[in-house]
Amino acid sequence: MSALANATVAQDHHGHDDHGHHHKETFITKYIFSQDHKMIAKQYLITGLIMGALGILMSVLFRIQIAWPEQSFAIFELLLGEKYAPDGVMNADAYLALVTIHGTIMVFFVLTAGLSGTFSNFLIPLQIGARDMASGFLNMVSYWIFFISSVIMISSLFVESGPASAGWTIYPPLSALPEAIPGSGMGMTLWLISMAFFIAQSLLGSLNYIVTVINLRTKGMSMTRLPLTIWALFVTAIIGVVSFPVLLSAALMLIMDRSFGTSFFLSDIYIKGEVLAHQGGSPVLFEHLFWFLGHPEVYIVILPAMGLVSEIMASNSRKPIFGYRAMVASILAIAFLSTIVWGHHMFVSGMNPFLGSVFTFTTLLIAIPSAVKAFNWITTLWKGNLQMNTGMLFSIGFVSTFITGGLTGIILGDSTLDINVHDTYFVIAHFHLVMGISALYGLFAGVYHWFPKMFGRMMNKNLGYVHFWVTAIGAYGVFFPMHFIGLAGLPRRYYTNTAFPYFDDLADTNVLITVFAIITAVIQLVFIYNFISSIFYGKRATQNPWRSNTLEWTTPVEHVHGNWPGEIPSVYRWSYDYSKMNIDETDYVIPGQDFVPQNVPLQKNEEELNH
Amino acid sequence: MTVFLIIIVIALLGITFWQMSKILKLSKSQSSEDPTIASDKDNKIQGYLMLAFLIVFNIFMLYNFWSYSKFYLPEAASAHGEDYDRLMFISIGLIMVVQVLTQFLLHYFSFKYKGEKGKKAFFYADNDKLEFIWTIIPVIVLAGLIIYGLFTWSEIMNVEEDEDTVVIELYAYQFGWKARYAGEDNTLGKANVRFIEGINTVGIDESDSYAMDDKITSELHLPVDKKVLFKLRSQDVLHSAYFPFFRAQMNVVPGMITQFGFTPTITSEEMRNSEYMVDKVTEINQIRKENSKELVANGEMALDPYEFEYYLLCNKICGISHYNMQMKIVVESEEDYKEWLAGQESFGETMAKQEENNKQ
Numbered sequence: 001m002s003a004l005a006n007a008t009v010a011q012d013h014h015g016h017d018d019h020g021h022h023h024k025e026t027f028i029t030k031y032i033f034s035q036d037h038k039m040i041a042k043q044y045l046i047t048g049l050i051m052g053a054l055g056i057l058m059s060v061l062f063r064i065q066i067a068w069p070e071q072s073f074a075i076f077e078l079l080l081g082e083k084y085a086p087d088g089v090m091n092a093d094a095y096l097a098l099v100t101i102h103g104t105i106m107v108f109f110v111l112t113a114g115l116s117g118t119f120s121n122f123l124i125p126l127q128i129g130a131r132d133m134a135s136g137f138l139n140m141v142s143y144w145i146f147f148i149s150s151v152i153m154i155s156s157l158f159v160e161s162g163p164a165s166a167g168w169t170i171y172p173p174l175s176a177l178p179e180a181i182p183g184s185g186m187g188m189t190l191w192l193i194s195m196a197f198f199i200a201q202s203l204l205g206s207l208n209y210i211v212t213v214i215n216l217r218t219k220g221m222s223m224t225r226l227p228l229t230i231w232a233l234f235v236t237a238i239i240g241v242v243s244f245p246v247l248l249s250a251a252l253m254l255i256m257d258r259s260f261g262t263s264f265f266l267s268d269i270y271i272k273g274e275v276l277a278h279q280g281g282s283p284v285l286f287e288h289l290f291w292f293l294g295h296p297e298v299y300i301v302i303l304p305a306m307g308l309v310s311e312i313m314a315s316n317s318r319k320p321i322f323g324y325r326a327m328v329a330s331i332l333a334i335a336f337l338s339t340i341v342w343g344h345h346m347f348v349s350g351m352n353p354f355l356g357s358v359f360t361f362t363t364l365l366i367a368i369p370s371a372v373k374a375f376n377w378i379t380t381l382w383k384g385n386l387q388m389n390t391g392m393l394f395s396i397g398f399v400s401t402f403i404t405g406g407l408t409g410i411i412l413g414d415s416t417l418d419i420n421v422h423d424t425y426f427v428i429a430h431f432h433l434v435m436g437i438s439a440l441y442g443l444f445a446g447v448y449h450w451f452p453k454m455f456g457r458m459m460n461k462n463l464g465y466v467h468f469w470v471t472a473i474g475a476y477g478v479f480f481p482m483h484f485i486g487l488a489g490l491p492r493r494y495y496t497n498t499a500f501p502y503f504d505d506l507a508d509t510n511v512l513i514t515v516f517a518i519i520t521a522v523i524q525l526v527f528i529y530n531f532i533s534s535i536f537y538g539k540r541a542t543q544n545p546w547r548s549n550t551l552e553w554t555t556p557v558e559h560v561h562g563n564w565p566g567e568i569p570s571v572y573r574w575s576y577d578y579s580k581m582n583i584d585e586t587d588y589v590i591p592g593q594d595f596v597p598q599n600v601p602l603q604k605n606e607e608e609l610n611h
Numbered sequence: 612m613t614v615f616l617i618i619i620v621i622a623l624l625g626i627t628f629w630q631m632s633k634i635l636k637l638s639k640s641q642s643s644e645d646p647t648i649a650s651d652k653d654n655k656i657q658g659y660l661m662l663a664f665l666i667v668f669n670i671f672m673l674y675n676f677w678s679y680s681k682f683y684l685p686e687a688a689s690a691h692g693e694d695y696d697r698l699m700f701i702s703i704g705l706i707m708v709v710q711v712l713t714q715f716l717l718h719y720f721s722f723k724y725k726g727e728k729g730k731k732a733f734f735y736a737d738n739d740k741l742e743f744i745w746t747i748i749p750v751i752v753l754a755g756l757i758i759y760g761l762f763t764w765s766e767i768m769n770v771e772e773d774e775d776t777v778v779i780e781l782y783a784y785q786f787g788w789k790a791r792y793a794g795e796d797n798t799l800g801k802a803n804v805r806f807i808e809g810i811n812t813v814g815i816d817e818s819d820s821y822a823m824d825d826k827i828t829s830e831l832h833l834p835v836d837k838k839v840l841f842k843l844r845s846q847d848v849l850h851s852a853y854f855p856f857f858r859a860q861m862n863v864v865p866g867m868i869t870q871f872g873f874t875p876t877i878t879s880e881e882m883r884n885s886e887y888m889v890d891k892v893t894e895i896n897q898i899r900k901e902n903s904k905e906l907v908a909n910g911e912m913a914l915d916p917y918e919f920e921y922y923l924l925c926n927k928i929c930g931i932s933h934y935n936m937q938m939k940i941v942v943e944s945e946e947d948y949k950e951w952l953a954g955q956e957s958f959g960e961t962m963a964k965q966e967e968n969n970k971q
Binding site: 092172173177268269281282323324326348353356364367368371374378381383384396403408419422424461473481484487493495539578594 | 937
């Protein structure tokens, strides 16, 4: 390494200004009620991983039921108990509860809080050159509200009438009436309370991220020099602030309908031999409100992953990200479009068909910025010097599943074609690939890549390789054949398909899918093992193990409160000067070093790029 | 079969753990190599694995199309279904071209440009022309798809009701369906769940003069080649009337009446005797026979052989028995349809019978 890159390491320690770490930290202030963004990020990550393990375990359980319907398994009896799995046979209540809570946990607790919560907290201050979040206190509060929300959601699994089981979209009247399904009793109440807390934490967090990015960028860090990670996390936070409040209003109205006799979503209902007094509401209104969040939500999930992947890919390709401006523009375009496409979940909901046409139009428009992103990632690899670190593999995997899953969106976004595949397994295959698996790959890529910065140690690459390849094969093994099952007209959320002999020939394929699902789920244990053992016994990390340009790699390996022991570094360039040559094309800008960190001033032997 | 698969899973898991332990040992013994950052050797291995994955993935996709294409529903049994299928096949074709191309580039580049020490990456930050091309191509292709799709959509959804249209009410409840035919006056009587009482199970307004000749049935019979308009009504929660063979679906929403219309074109008899369905039913019965063997061995009842009928499913989660909320659909010639309908009891008759019973 040249002297230049080390300039910041050796930075003088006398610049020890107001942000000293001299006041003694107790265990509680350091690890529990910490206001340090790095610790809060780790809290988010670990909570998210625990929730993720739970969500994946649930999916394995209901996949076993789908493959071998109504057969007895000891594991059901063990985990679900006598009431929900009499004689080891999972009952329909348990099945619907599992799919509902699996969806809720994975979408909100893992891929929203676990992904964007972790990396927004961790990377925003580090990469923009800030001592911490704009409000460390609010940041701490937002984690602990998330924690309460998680605890409430998990506790709903243990109430007598069972957890919410009306699907993660909780459409009323099913979710409003305990008479309609047992899960809509106490379980649903807890679900709604948990989500209210979740939304509160998301808003607190998002506001903090936005303010931090706008106000606390270091000297020289103009918006056009921001790494794409920050752009993605920043825009994600904006989408969250715009759309989450609408879900809160929907949840509050549902609570009112359930408990206080209002009729926002209920009308003309006769159930269990009685006509309900509710009159004049409409479930379609709920669908509008739900999807006004629900659709942007999938971009809240996928944009951070896109940001992480862009950064990891550029760094490991030893090349600048291709088309930085187009990447930023497409993030903004996706964010804007994401708020005007929600109706594509409702083509056959009974809303006016003309509205369906409008939503088809806006929905298919999203394919354009998405295509630009995909092509730009591929071009980033072209003529690179690809360092196949685990983070890089997951980034390549991300682009692969994002394309595969995204392309079927062209079918589902077309109102005509949606008619016959709506709510079938085709939809399950589509969204799991494009936002589930892709976002998880983003999460894994991020963890592998920033683990050295988070824990000061490295993760084992060989375990990472095994983890990646088995997951990559398993994920496609689960979700690719599923498209065809959907095209056969098999609806989702069916406890068993045996009521329709017409589906009998799909049974073998369902078994195959379940086998892949079990393998994929089990291999995640390798990741968990690698993660935990590396925290304690991993090889000690160097300051900049991936030879990256962004500012977080200029901080010392051992975390300090305030991130930089001395002055905050200034920024002189964008974050993608990988393999940049000097004017004469004889050597790199810094001789012998194929990267130029952002805090290195413009050299005499290079041209400035305009971005 | 099941046991066999479980054995495979366990075997695979065994291999995985064995491999892992080997890797762990390797990573510990070779102290000279960094176990955390990819070396040239890793780049090479992973690059080749990318190439291998590309090949395996393509074979896997091919295999899926080869052996699962038969799952695609048979020829559409409705007039608009043909357009639907054409649009579907065009879209799938287009998607697969893009899929194969982009996956090739992605994985091939990952292989071709695998890292080596001393190799220089090409500093290539921007190319407006290139980016313009891959913005404009999707724009053009999508514009075509959108326009084609929207024309089909408005044709399907704009149902014009004329004298000839058969209007049928589909009534959904936890967990079943009922159909209501208009009777001789060709007009459905008013209805609301508030009128549900005793045998008036779908809530018909008895004071409405159009109501008495309505006929409520538990099977759905449709005349072939006549436009049918469904008026959908729910008793309790959201349901979705899904007619996969007719490429039709509409949610059933409590508090409002939704609608969907189509013209059935293939009778149940014709569909049953089509080559596709004969093959499919033979295969299904083969499977059922084999499953029955296992059941009988366990002292349970054997499965009935399957005969094809059109069916209507519920496709919006509606409660515990959502998975078994179905209704048989029979598409038949107009004469057969009229004969069947004439044989059904009208609402007035049902009510009169009830009254007589009460008197006795």
